[in-house]
Amino acid sequence: MVVSASFGAGHDGAAAELSRRLRALGHQVDRHDFVDLVPRRAGARLRGLYRRQLTVLPHSWGWLLALAGAPRLAGAAAALTASADDALLAAIGDASAVVSTYPLASQVLGRLRRQGRLAATAITYLTDLSVHPLWIADGVDVHLALHDDVARQAKVLGATDVRVVAPAVAPAFTELVPADALAAVRARLGLPAAPIALVVAGAWGVGSVERAAQDVAATGLAVPVVACGRNDALRRRLNRSGRVVALGWIDDMATLMRACQVVVQNAGGLSSLEALTAGVPVVTYRCLPGHGATNAEALDRIGWVPWIRRRRDLAAGLRAALDRQDRFTPAAALPESFTHLVAA
Incomplete structure (x- = not known):
């Protein structure tokens, strides 16, 4: 059970x-x-x-x-x-x-x-x-x-x-997705051709999501695409802003992640592990109090996900993640011990 x-x-x-x-x-x-x-x-x-x-x-x-x-x-x-x-x-x-x-x-x-x-x-x-x-x-x-x-x-x-033990991440996040499939996802969801920062905030879309998305947009380095989960009010507010693409509940998160260049997360939960497994760079920004902050500190300490603590450091953190993109693969995205556990 x-x-x-x-x-x-x-x-x-x-x-x-x-x-x-x-x-x-x-x-x-x-x-x-x-x-x-x-x-x-x-x-x-x-x-x-x-x-x-x-x-x-x-x-x-x-x-x-x-x-x-x-x-x-x-x-x-x-x-x-x-x-x-x-x-x-x-x-x-x-x-x-x-x-x-x-x-x-x-x-x-x-x-x-x-x-x-x-x-x-x-x-x-x-x-x-x-x-x-x-x-x-x-x-x-x-x-x-x-x-x-x-x-x-x-x-x-x-x-x-x-x-x-190995993380319990669905196999969809280890499968390679053809370029035409990623292009089709971008077209279906209305995503721009520019670099995309996928802002994730869990199934409930909680935390300083709007501020995080606006901060990402202000760097000019990537277009923020927010996965609002089941928070329809948040999705409507963000779409009215004109600077953010806001999505509702997504069933195929694995393909969406691979259609983006970096994931910005705030809780250090399953989404972080999924993105790492998929080979997509991840950063923590404007994390939730409590478990969000303690998870952010732990992920940063063990070298899996850098924690961007200040707004003035966001551009540099995003640039570093985007510069790593070409070298990221499902294996190289993970620390050696983590990759070994996944393979096992």
Whole structure:
């Protein structure tokens, strides 16, 4: 069984790819959304609150995440998730292993293992490059990390069996796309012939997206094309500006990324890994508070994605990424250890 949570698309995207790979190996796989397992629609209300928080008062999420290890917040997380224990246990049934891609689901799995109620092996797949305390649940058997540095963070927080594994990125991002197919995508979406900076902000299109796009446009180095996800209000506002191309939900993100010359991201999640796997340069700019900033710092520290912290540095950062474009391939785009893991 694989359990994720529909808080944006990152947790679900990793869960979908893990499920696909396990099925390809001959396993029977059930997949569940943790939001649906919390009784009395409390999960859906929490998701709505989280989305509103990121939209209206994003810095409050940073403050909350900074307190993630505090006993009071840990107790609140335990109380919130306790109501999902029986539903998650029933959903697991006779599964031999459970993989979680969401921290609160991992908290439930750890508690069920500690209580002796869960016989299945409990595994957490860490979707972030930075690890906050709620990711590490006592009782979970194995934590899967995307880099040695992530594994180190997990061990500092008390994880025992931590293994570095390949990122769960769909195979579409490793496939070569013919030039005529890329040209067709550009024409269909109305993209200009000039260099394109694809600005991504997750499924919800949250953060300082408009300011980031306008800043990119002001450099004159690339036309900003914003993937607004399901944020239709953002898409309409940006399209009225005249300097930005704003797109709604995109099903074939792999081809769109390859039709662009650089990806500008703000959260350090799945989109970053997808772009790296596709061989497209990535930079972080105007990142989200909380996990966006900690992921940005981690990606920059391990040398995967440079973090452009100031507006005055944006032009130089974009120019450096664009200058690298001709040398980028799906293998060369990734650090050696990362490429080895993908191949494995």
